[in-house]
Amino acid sequence: MPPLLKKDPLIKMSPVIKSLALGALLLLGSGSLSAYTLEEFQFDSPEQQTEFRELIAKLRCLVCQNESLAGSQAELAQDLRNEVYRMMRAGQSQDEILDFLVERYGDFVLYDPPLKPSTYLLWFGPFVLIGIAGFVVVRTILAKKRATDEPISASEQERLQALLDNSTDSPSSGPRST
Amino acid sequence: MIPELGHLALIFALILATAQAAMPLAGSLTGNRPWMTMARPLAYGQFVFVAIAFVALVEAFLISDFSVLYVAQHSNTLLPDIYKVSAVWGGHEGSLLLWALMMSGWGAAVSAFSRNLPLPVVARVLSVMGMVAIGFFLFMLLTSNPFERLFPVPPEGRDLNPLLQDFGLAIHPPMLYMGYVGFSVAFAFAIAALIGGKLDAAWARWSRPWTTVAWVFLTIGIALGSWWAYYELGWGGWWFWDPVENASLMPWLVGTALIHSLAVTEKRAAFKSWTVLLAISAFSLSLLGTFLVRSGVLTSVHAFATDPERGLFILIFLCIVIGGSLALYAWRAPEVSEGGRFDLLSRESALLLNNLLFVAFTVLVLFGTLAPLIYEAFDLGKISVGFPWFNKMFLALAPFLALLLGIGPATRWKSDQPSRLTKQLWLAFALSIGVLTLTSMSAVSGDDLWVPIGIALAAWLLFSHLLIVRDRLKHKQQGWRQAMVADFSGNGRSFYGMVVAHLGVAMFIVGVTMVSNHQIEKDLRMSPGDSHEMAGYRFEFLGAQKVNGPNYRADQGHFLVYRGERQIAELFPEKRSYLGGGMPMTEAAIDAGFFRDVYVSLGEAVGGGDWALRLYYKPYVRWIWLGAALMALGGAIAVSDRRYRIARARSTAPAGAVGAKA
Numbered sequence: 001m002p003p004l005l006k007k008d009p010l011i012k013m014s015p016v017i018k019s020l021a022l023g024a025l026l027l028l029g030s031g032s033l034s035a036y037t038l039e040e041f042q043f044d045s046p047e048q049q050t051e052f053r054e055l056i057a058k059l060r061c062l063v064c065q066n067e068s069l070a071g072s073q074a075e076l077a078q079d080l081r082n083e084v085y086r087m088m089r090a091g092q093s094q095d096e097i098l099d100f101l102v103e104r105y106g107d108f109v110l111y112d113p114p115l116k117p118s119t120y121l122l123w124f125g126p127f128v129l130i131g132i133a134g135f136v137v138v139r140t141i142l143a144k145k146r147a148t149d150e151p152i153s154a155s156e157q158e159r160l161q162a163l164l165d166n167s168t169d170s171p172s173s174g175p176r177s178t
Numbered sequence: 179m180i181p182e183l184g185h186l187a188l189i190f191a192l193i194l195a196t197a198q199a200a201m202p203l204a205g206s207l208t209g210n211r212p213w214m215t216m217a218r219p220l221a222y223g224q225f226v227f228v229a230i231a232f233v234a235l236v237e238a239f240l241i242s243d244f245s246v247l248y249v250a251q252h253s254n255t256l257l258p259d260i261y262k263v264s265a266v267w268g269g270h271e272g273s274l275l276l277w278a279l280m281m282s283g284w285g286a287a288v289s290a291f292s293r294n295l296p297l298p299v300v301a302r303v304l305s306v307m308g309m310v311a312i313g314f315f316l317f318m319l320l321t322s323n324p325f326e327r328l329f330p331v332p333p334e335g336r337d338l339n340p341l342l343q344d345f346g347l348a349i350h351p352p353m354l355y356m357g358y359v360g361f362s363v364a365f366a367f368a369i370a371a372l373i374g375g376k377l378d379a380a381w382a383r384w385s386r387p388w389t390t391v392a393w394v395f396l397t398i399g400i401a402l403g404s405w406w407a408y409y410e411l412g413w414g415g416w417w418f419w420d421p422v423e424n425a426s427l428m429p430w431l432v433g434t435a436l437i438h439s440l441a442v443t444e445k446r447a448a449f450k451s452w453t454v455l456l457a458i459s460a461f462s463l464s465l466l467g468t469f470l471v472r473s474g475v476l477t478s479v480h481a482f483a484t485d486p487e488r489g490l491f492i493l494i495f496l497c498i499v500i501g502g503s504l505a506l507y508a509w510r511a512p513e514v515s516e517g518g519r520f521d522l523l524s525r526e527s528a529l530l531l532n533n534l535l536f537v538a539f540t541v542l543v544l545f546g547t548l549a550p551l552i553y554e555a556f557d558l559g560k561i562s563v564g565f566p567w568f569n570k571m572f573l574a575l576a577p578f579l580a581l582l583l584g585i586g587p588a589t590r591w592k593s594d595q596p597s598r599l600t601k602q603l604w605l606a607f608a609l610s611i612g613v614l615t616l617t618s619m620s621a622v623s624g625d626d627l628w629v630p631i632g633i634a635l636a637a638w639l640l641f642s643h644l645l646i647v648r649d650r651l652k653h654k655q656q657g658w659r660q661a662m663v664a665d666f667s668g669n670g671r672s673f674y675g676m677v678v679a680h681l682g683v684a685m686f687i688v689g690v691t692m693v694s695n696h697q698i699e700k701d702l703r704m705s706p707g708d709s710h711e712m713a714g715y716r717f718e719f720l721g722a723q724k725v726n727g728p729n730y731r732a733d734q735g736h737f738l739v740y741r742g743e744r745q746i747a748e749l750f751p752e753k754r755s756y757l758g759g760g761m762p763m764t765e766a767a768i769d770a771g772f773f774r775d776v777y778v779s780l781g782e783a784v785g786g787g788d789w790a791l792r793l794y795y796k797p798y799v800r801w802i803w804l805g806a807a808l809m810a811l812g813g814a815i816a817v818s819d820r821r822y823r824i825a826r827a828r829s830t831a832p833a834g835a836v837g838a839k840a
Contacts (some may be wrong), residue, residue, distance in 0.1 A: 053699070060562045066420050073761065082353070111564025118559055121552075126545045126571065130538040137534045139525050144448075144520050 041085050042064055052088055058111050059101065068111065181246050184234025185325040191227035191282070192315035194220050198285075198308030200299035206374070214301035216290040221304050224311065225286040232279045235266055235324055244335050245564060247328040248272060254337035254758050256729035264348030265338040271324035277468070278314045280352075280359040281307070288363060288388070295384060302370035303363075303589045308325040310362055313495045321488045323352060337758025339727065346406035354426055355574045356397030357685075358464035360392020361433060365461035368454045368502055377450050382443035385457070387822045390439060392784035393433045393812035400426050409768055414699060414777060416802055419568040424547045425467030428540050432460040435536035438814075442529050446518055446591060449530070451511040456533075458507060462500045463540075469496060506582060521593040528586035535579045542571045573628070580635040580687060583680060584642035588649070602649055606641035613637040632691025639684035643677050671819040678810025682805045689801030698795040705788045713795035715776055716740040722780070730754045732765070751780040751791070756792055775799050 013082070043049040053070060061072035069077050069084070078099075087097045101109050113119045196633075198220035205213025235248075239262045244250040245770040252268045266277040285307045292300050318324070341347065367385035371377045403426065408416045412535035417423060436456040443453045469492045520526040530749055546563045553561050588602055618627070650673065654661035698713050706721035732754040739747040747769035754763045766779040774797045781790035 049701070053701075058564075058566060062562070064204075066418075106560055108560040108562050111562050112566030115560050118425060119561065121558075122545075122549050122561070122563065122567070126538075126542050127548075129541050129545075133534055133537055133541075137530055141520075141530060143523060144526070145522055146519070 041081075048088070051094070052085065053095065055088075055094060056084060059084070060107060060109050062109060068104055180234050181243065181325040181327065184231040184238075185323065187230040187234065188278075188315060188319060188323075188325075190223050191231065191278070192312065192319065193222040194227060195282075195308045195315055199305050199312055200308075201305075202308075203305035203373070206298040206305075208303040211297070211381055213489040214297050217301045217304040220308070221282070221285040221289045224308070225282040228275075228279050228282045231325075232266075232275055235272060235275060236263055238325075239263065239266055242335065244333075245327055245329070246323045246324075247326045247329040250328050250332050250335045252336070252338050254729060256757060257335075257338060257343070258728050260345075261338055261343045261348065264342065267351050268338050268342050271318065271326075272528045273323045273355070274314065274318050274322055275324050276352065277355050277359060278311065278318065280355050281314060281362060283312055285360055286312070286362050288366075292384075298320065299370060299376075299384070302373050303366045306366035306369045306373075307362060310366075310499065313499065317491055317495065319486075321491055331683075334760075337756060339758075340730070340754065340758075340760060340763045341410060343729075343756075344406065344410055346410065350399060350402040350406055352399075353395055353402055357392050357394075357396025357399050357433075358390065358426075358468060360395055360428060361429060361457075361461040361464050363392065364457045365503070365544065368457035369506065372454060372503075372506050375510060375513065377454060377510075377514045378442055379447045382440050382447075382450075382453065383552070383821075386440045386444055386449065387458070387817045389433070389460075389819045390437055390813050393430070393437055394810045394817070396426070396430050396433060397806055397813065399812040400430055401803045401810070404806075407801050408629045408799070410766075412781075414697070414792075414796065416693070416799065417565075418565075419546070419565045421547050422471050424543045425471050426542050428547075429460050429464040429467060431536050431540040432456055432463055432541065435533045435540075436460050437757060438529050438532050438536075439652055442526055446520070446526060448516060448518060448520070448526055449509075449512045449533075450516065452516075452533070454511065455507060458500075458503045462496075462503070465496060465499060471775060477766030493764055511661040518592070518766065520591070523593075523594045523596060523599070525586070525589045528582065528589050529581055532579075532586060535575060535582070538575055539572065542568070542575075546571070577631065577635060580639060580683070580796045583683060584638045587676060587680065588642065588646050602645060603642055606638060606645050609641045610634045610638035621643040625693050629691055629695050632687050636684040636687040636691075639680060639687070643680055643684075647677060669820040672816040672821075675814070675816025675819070677811045677812070678815055679809045682808025682810075682812060684805070685801045685808055689805055691802075692798035693802065694798050696797045697799075698793075700793045701790070702793065703784060703788055703790050704729045705786070710793065712793055713774075713776075714741065715746075715795065716778075717778065717793055719789070719791075721787060722783070725752070728755065729758065730756045730763075733780065733783065735767075735778065737767070737778050739776055747776065749776075749778050751778045753780045770800060773798060 014102055022057070030047075042053065043052065056069040057071075059067050060067040061067045061074055061077040061080075063074050063076050064072050067074075067077075069080055084097055084101075087100065092100075102114075107119075113122055115123055198217065201213045201220070202217035205211065205216070235246075236242075238249050239253050239257065240247045242249065242253060242255045242262075244253075248269060248271050252265045252272070253262055257265065265272075267273040285304060288303060288307070289300070292303075294302075364385050366380075367388070372380045402695075403546065405417045407418070408414065435713065436453065439449050439453045439456055442449045546568055549560055549563050553559055584606065585599070585603065590598075590600060611634070614630050617633045618630035648658075651658045651661045651665070652672075654665070656664065700710070700712055702710055704710065704719040706719060709716055709718045716739070718738040718740065720738065722733050722735045725732050725734045732752040734747075735751045737749040737751070738745055739749060749767035749769060751767035752765040754765060756763065762777050764781075766777055768775050768777045774795060777794035777796060778790045779794075781792060784790050
């Protein structure tokens with residue numbers, strides 16, 4: 001989030017381009033982080049309002065750096081919010097609304113990517129990697145059980161002792177040493 | 179004139195860094211003592227010159243010297259002085275200079291506090307740090323010079339991004355960078371050990387305090403960023419899984435694995451090559467994070483093209499640092515012995531599992547952050563990966579980490595018995611099952627299973643650590659209080675540091691659980707005089723008025739908050755328009771409390787004195803940052819442990835009286 005860390009794209013441009021770019025940035029609303037409220041939308045029940053809020057929080061503002069529809073002030077976000085609101089009022093279900101948006105804008109609009117063949121990589125990829133890592137760890141632990149004991153070599157011992165004063169902590173006596 | 183001096187100082191720093199990278203290392207390999215002794219003076223010199231450059235830039239900001247391009251872009255005569263200083267790191271060039279300042283500062287610190295290290299080790303460590311510094315100085319001088327002049331000189335600067343005009347964000351980057359750069363010390367120690375071929379327990383003991391200090395800074399830096407986002411952005415969230423946030427989280431996760439793995443290397447001389455790999459990864463991820471964020475690649479792969487010069491430099495630099503160190507690792511690591519045997523149930527196994535989980539978290543974050551880029555690059559379609567994905571993935575693993583965290587510190591090194599462990603911890607387990615039952619029946623849980631689980635896991639951590647402390651004190655002769663004091667002033671600090679940090683985790687879990695499941699958020703339209711009741715608090719809106727700040731104009735709302743009949747807070751949320759231009763900014767007004775925050779943020783004026791606004795009730799949200807603060811505090815306590823301070827005592831006291839077996 002900290003925009004401090006965003007690169008300033010205006011460096012090294014002529015003044016004219018700079019002001020154009022600045023204007024474009026403002027239009028795109030990429031610097032806009034002020035609160036937006038739902039007040040303009042009327043709902044039949046608090047549940048419906050909550051549902052609406054949760055829905056637009058899961059949708060991406062397509063022209064912003066990384067903001068949800070709920071958080072963005074950009075014009076396009078405003079339009080999309082109105083669109084979602086209109087569909088909701090027309091009695092469409094969440095799934096219908098999502099399907100419509102995905103058809104129009106692609107999966108990019110969803111912060112919660114759906115599980116389907118093209119996203120298997122995303123949903124299962126990390127677990128495959130973690131599984132491999134887990135396998136290595138288990139193998140290591142099992143191997144260590146059978147390994148011969150060679151805790152610290154004599155030269156290491158010497159070097160360590162050179163570092164130690166009259167410290168009394170001892171590693172083999174349990175949890176007291178961390 | 180002064181900016182040119184700064185520029186010149188940077189060039190000198192580069193020259194000194196080059197000498198620092200080459201001479202001591204060459205000396206250590208050829209046994210040339212005078213060359214090795216050059217390491218310290220060169221590191222000090224480098225620090226002095228970077229400091230001169232930094233002061234020169236601060237000066238340019240303070241006197242509003244808009245003939246300096248960077249100052250003209252990020253400052254303004256109306257900007258309060260404190261933000262003129264923080265504006266120094268408000269943009270790309272200046273934050274690189276801050277990076278360099280800290281990098282050379284850590285180098286100077288290593289020079290100053292390494293009297294007990296063998297000279298060749300110091301020489302190699304400082305050489306490696308010199309090499310990294312060269313990369314940064316070159317990057318700055320070739321592509322991102324903060325002292326570049328601007329002609330004609332504009333009469334007024336463009337102003338600092340209003341979001342950055344805030345105390346929290348003024349200190350957030352320095353803390354974060356201290357952490358990032360601090361890992362360069364761990365990295366340098368690891369590389370030095372690989373070069374020297376002496377990868378042993380002594381190496382772990384030397385680099386451990388440095389790593390912990392870096393980790394403490396990074397923890398504070400991330401927590402500050404989260405806290406800032408919470409109160410400044412006006413959306414009430416504390417973490418958004420934004421690529422920029424993820425970039426700072428990855429080094430932290432690996433760094434956390436590293437400080438645990440270093441414990442094994444120090445105590446048992448095991449996991450040596452693994453620890454080295456973690457040290458390399460922690461710093462590589464710091465670099466990757468800084469540069470990914472800086473280059474804009476994370477927003478889109480195409481952003482790379484907007485500034486090919488910088489992008490290319492970054493790519494080459496990353497390849498050299500990461501590729502070079504991994505190559506060195508591949509060459510040297512096979513020669514490293516892997517320490518002693520341990521049983522299935524042992525502290526070593528527990529810490530290995532800890533490492534597995536932290537690496538798994540890192541993989542998740544890295545994967546989630548890069549997945550949109552991977553999909554885009556391989557033409558698999560454009561996707562977004564946001565908080566729902568990250569939350570699901572993290573929740574799938576986090577409970578295991580919390581369970582393990584209650585057991586790990588109770589296990590014995592090398593070998594432990596299940597029966598002994600059960601005897602020590604059954605009470606904690608039983609109590610937390612009790613907590614689980616109670617919370618799932620009470621109203622606290624709502625209808626969500628995660629609330630009782632979260633609270634019970636936090637309780638498990640609390641109880642098990644209390645039992646672990648009791649177990650430690652049980653064997654002492656004195657009463658528990660004297661025993662604790664004696665222990666603390668003796669060499670128990672690293673133990674108590676660990677306990678404090680782990681309790682911080684418990685606190686963090688409670689905060690996250692409660693605020694995620696029980697926060698209330700209301701969008702309203704209010705007229706002056708209106709009241710609204712939420713979560714037992716009544717918010718009275720008295721109206722809004724115009725106020726003027728030093729460099730902004732604002733609409734300021736006035737709210738009274740009542741609990742029952744008693745007024746508990748008076749809140750003034752603002753909507754600011756900065757004179758330097760840009761979108762209006764929301765300044766939320768927060769009544770902070772230990773158990774809850776109430777939070778008002780002003781939206782739009784909707785006519786007739788009415789305002790659209792947002793109210794939040796955030797239970798236990800402070801526990802998130804207090805938990806992080808406890809973790810950092812724990813790290814600080816651990817570093818103050820006696821065995822890390824022995825160096826100084828050693829140099830004055832005669833040798834002998836060595837009690838430790840490790």
